[in-house]
Amino acid sequence: MTKERKILLNDVAKAVGVSKTLVSIVINGKAKQYRISEKMEKRVFEVVNEMNYSPNLVAQNLRGGKSQLIGVIVTDISNPFYSMISRIIEDKANELSYTVLFSSSDENLVNTKKLIKVLINKGVDGLIIVPCDGSEEIIKNLQEDNIPLVLLDRYFPNLEISFSCLDNKKATALATQHLIDRGYKKIAVVSYLTDMNHMSDRVAGYENTMIKSGKEKNINIKRINISNQRMEMYGALDYLLKEGTDAIICLTNMLSINGIYCLNEMKVKIPEDIAFVGFNRSDVFNLLHSPITYIKQPIEQIANEAINILIEKINHPGNLKKSISIGDPELVIQHSTPQKSLW
Amino acid sequence: MTKERKILLNDVAKAVGVSKTLVSIVINGKAKQYRISEKMEKRVFEVVNEMNYSPNLVAQNLRGGKSQLIGVIVTDISNPFYSMISRIIEDKANELSYTVLFSSSDENLVNTKKLIKVLINKGVDGLIIVPCDGSEEIIKNLQEDNIPLVLLDRYFPNLEISFSCLDNKKATALATQHLIDRGYKKIAVVSYLTDMNHMSDRVAGYENTMIKSGKEKNINIKRINISNQRMEMYGALDYLLKEGTDAIICLTNMLSINGIYCLNEMKVKIPEDIAFVGFNRSDVFNLLHSPITYIKQPIEQIANEAINILIEKINHPGNLKKSISIGDPELVIQHSTPQKSLW
DNA sequence: ATTTGAAGCTAAATCGATTTAGCATATCTT
DNA sequence: AAGATATGCTAAATCGATTTAGCTTCAAAT
Numbered sequence: 182m183t184k185e186r187k188i189l190l191n192d193v194a195k196a197v198g199v200s201k202t203l204v205s206i207v208i209n210g211k212a213k214q215y216r217i218s219e220k221m222e223k224r225v226f227e228v229v230n231e232m233n234y235s236p237n238l239v240a241q242n243l244r245g246g247k248s249q250l251i252g253v254i255v256t257d258i259s260n261p262f263y264s265m266i267s268r269i270i271e272d273k274a275n276e277l278s279y280t281v282l283f284s285s286s287d288e289n290l291v292n293t294k295k296l297i298k299v300l301i302n303k304g305v306d307g308l309i310i311v312p313c314d315g316s317e318e319i320i321k322n323l324q325e326d327n328i329p330l331v332l333l334d335r336y337f338p339n340l341e342i343s344f345s346c347l348d349n350k351k352a353t354a355l356a357t358q359h360l361i362d363r364g365y366k367k368i369a370v371v372s373y374l375t376d377m378n379h380m381s382d383r384v385a386g387y388e389n390t391m392i393k394s395g396k397e398k399n400i401n402i403k404r405i406n407i408s409n410q411r412m413e414m415y416g417a418l419d420y421l422l423k424e425g426t427d428a429i430i431c432l433t434n435m436l437s438i439n440g441i442y443c444l445n446e447m448k449v450k451i452p453e454d455i456a457f458v459g460f461n462r463s464d465v466f467n468l469l470h471s472p473i474t475y476i477k478q479p480i481e482q483i484a485n486e487a488i489n490i491l492i493e494k495i496n497h498p499g500n501l502k503k504s505i506s507i508g509d510p511e512l513v514i515q516h517s518t519p520q521k522s523l524w
Numbered sequence: 525m526t527k528e529r530k531i532l533l534n535d536v537a538k539a540v541g542v543s544k545t546l547v548s549i550v551i552n553g554k555a556k557q558y559r560i561s562e563k564m565e566k567r568v569f570e571v572v573n574e575m576n577y578s579p580n581l582v583a584q585n586l587r588g589g590k591s592q593l594i595g596v597i598v599t600d601i602s603n604p605f606y607s608m609i610s611r612i613i614e615d616k617a618n619e620l621s622y623t624v625l626f627s628s629s630d631e632n633l634v635n636t637k638k639l640i641k642v643l644i645n646k647g648v649d650g651l652i653i654v655p656c657d658g659s660e661e662i663i664k665n666l667q668e669d670n671i672p673l674v675l676l677d678r679y680f681p682n683l684e685i686s687f688s689c690l691d692n693k694k695a696t697a698l699a700t701q702h703l704i705d706r707g708y709k710k711i712a713v714v715s716y717l718t719d720m721n722h723m724s725d726r727v728a729g730y731e732n733t734m735i736k737s738g739k740e741k742n743i744n745i746k747r748i749n750i751s752n753q754r755m756e757m758y759g760a761l762d763y764l765l766k767e768g769t770d771a772i773i774c775l776t777n778m779l780s781i782n783g784i785y786c787l788n789e790m791k792v793k794i795p796e797d798i799a800f801v802g803f804n805r806s807d808v809f810n811l812l813h814s815p816i817t818y819i820k821q822p823i824e825q826i827a828n829e830a831i832n833i834l835i836e837k838i839n840h841p842g843n844l845k846k847s848i849s850i851g852d853p854e855l856v857i858q859h860s861t862p863q864k865s866l867w
Numbered sequence: 868a869t870t871t872g873a874a875g876c877t878a879a880a881t882c883g884a885t886t887t888a889g890c891a892t893a894t895c896t897t
Numbered sequence: 898a899a900g901a902t903a904t905g906c907t908a909a910a911t912c913g914a915t916t917t918a919g920c921t922t923c924a925a926a927t
Binding site: 184202217218242243246 | 900903904905907908909911912913914
């Protein structure tokens with residue numbers, strides 16, 4: 182079987198015996214508008230199907246200035262949280278006949294800049310970005326260049342930019358309140374060293390709840406570096422245990438898994454020695470001897486809203502209104518946070 | 525700040541006071557070949573940098589027929605194994621200034637066909653595909669259409685198509701031999717119901733090793749459906765336990781995690797009641813009370829080789845030679861497969 | 868003094884679609 | 898019957914780059 186040349190618009194036109202113009206018009210559903218006879222319209226569709234013609238998207242893109250591509254920058258697509266988000270975005274995009282270009286910034290500003298440039302250069306119609314520390318300025322520039330843009334998972338309170346993320350304050354408030362209700366006194370959190378709002382909101386949700394319950398003097402927050410997590414986690418846990426902490430909330434999935442790992446290694450038992458709340462679902466949480474209580478994000482909703490907002494922006498370039506979508510957290514209560522005995 | 529129009533080739537040409545042709549030639553490093561004076565070459569580069577010009581990739585693509593895009597079809601990008609592979613491919617592709625279009629087939633033939641069509645239509649220069657059951661024919665067609673193509677993780681022994689995957693027979697042979705060495709007699713495997721070679725090779729590696737050790741009558745293979753895994757897993761385990769199985773090897777990561785979960789639920793203890801070998805690294809394996817022995821794939825190597833072979837094919841379209849790369853498995857021995865007491 | 872050749876550059880064609888402007892012919896008005 | 902309107906279709910411009918073929922100059926060769 183020799184390689185067959187791809188069918189072009191011109192081939193179809195010749196086969197029908199009309200101009201390219203007519204075929205293009207019909208294919209794009211503008212037959213009525215251009216007064217093409219119904220007989221002809223039918224004939225064209227027949228031949229198009231027969232020849233199995235489909236337009237060259239590159240040419241369409243060049244002509245129309247639309248690529249049907251959207252760029253997505255997460256911090257690391259091999260991180261389960263983002264790979265699940267990506268999968269949902271992928272499916273939704275396909276459904277809307279968009280194609281997604283994924284890339285990973287590794288929480289690095291230089292990478293983020295470079296990736297944005299590459300994606301724009303590829304002609305993406307819009308961007309979904311998980312912004313990293315220090316990216317406020319470049320995100321603002323994007324906005325000013327009128328590039329359809331939605332932030333994911335985090336945002337900048339001072340910028341008029343659409344975003345889709347979790348109600349982070351509520352998430353940790355739920356967890357903290359739950360621990361308080363179960364009788365824990367010295368509740369601590371482990372967070373990242375970052376200025377991004379998702380982390381500070383999670384911390385705030387915890388602090389507010391502690392204060393409301395008159396436990397402000399027990400507030401204890403350890404912040405560790407996003408790289409070198411394993412090592413710093415030991416230090417953080419060691420410190421917290423010495424302080425007499427009776428419950429720990431880890432503010433991300435990776436922190437949770439690292440936390441569990443380190444406690445394991447340190448022979449500290451959950452929940453006998455310390456109660457534990459994790460963040461985001463993970464197989465790990467359910468397979469442990471005592472399954473872990475965790476904060477669950479409505480991933481599907483967050484991802485879907487991000488892409489909905491983006492497509493809306495792409496289709497209505499004039500409309501600069503800031504759309505925001507805030508997902509509701511759920512606390513999945515398992516065995517790592519039992520009622521504390523009150524002796 | 526008003527939106528600035530993107531700088532075009534023509535703008536640069538005007539700024540320098542020469543033709544578009546000249547600028548294009550210089551940018552593409554063909555100044556010598558076209559006898560452009562060095563003075564002029566330098567001048568052009570200066571202005572290009574000054575104006576921060578970068579060519580419109582869509583136009584380049586239309587003209588040149590090259591998109592610098594590669595399409596990757598995995599079964600599910602939210603599956604940790606594939607999300608790690610994807611991340612490595614992404615990084616390597618960026619390095620080579622390619623961009624990757626990821627998509628997920630869900631092990632479904634219809635999806636696979638559709639995705640291939642969409643990707644080709646997007647103008648990808650080549651494809652990396654994890655083929656699913658029944659896809660042999662369409663993969664063969666791709667090959668015949670001269671589309672640069674590399675299979676990943678699985679392949680078709682009868683097709684002359686390049687691939688990069690694990691030495692699957694060796695992988696299970698290692699695991700089986702290890703269990704035999706540790707004194708296990710009734711070793712069973714849990715596999716998927718599929719005709720793909722990666723699974724049959726894994727099964728074969730197990731069978732061969734059992735036979736070599738005179739245990740052919742103890743060979744026991746349960747195959748379960750890839751959908752509805754959780755339910756079928758209970759049935760499979762129930763059967764194997766009743767048969768007196770003393771060690772189980774699960775042939776994929778998801779099977780392993782599901783297997784561990786079900787055993788957990790069934791109150792069957794690893795390794796006290798049964799020894800267990802998993803497939804592919806997972807956080808889960810290391811966080812359990814007794815960490816799981818598992819077969820580790822050289823993911824980095826497998827992913828890198830896939831893209832290397834693909835780029836090679838893209839750059840030398842004439843060369844139809846079949847390149848294959850087979851990764852070496854490693855058995856990470858932990859506590860789920862202790863020496864069996866020999867009373 | 869004329870031819871030959873090299874050096875340095877450019878106009879125009881090209882990739883494959885969409886869209887604008889407009890050309891015939893037929894039908895309707897008055 | 899002449900002008901207006903509707904119908905059905907097409908030629909050519911366009912998107913932004915690359916590449917082919919070729920045009921000037923000026924120096925070297927005969």
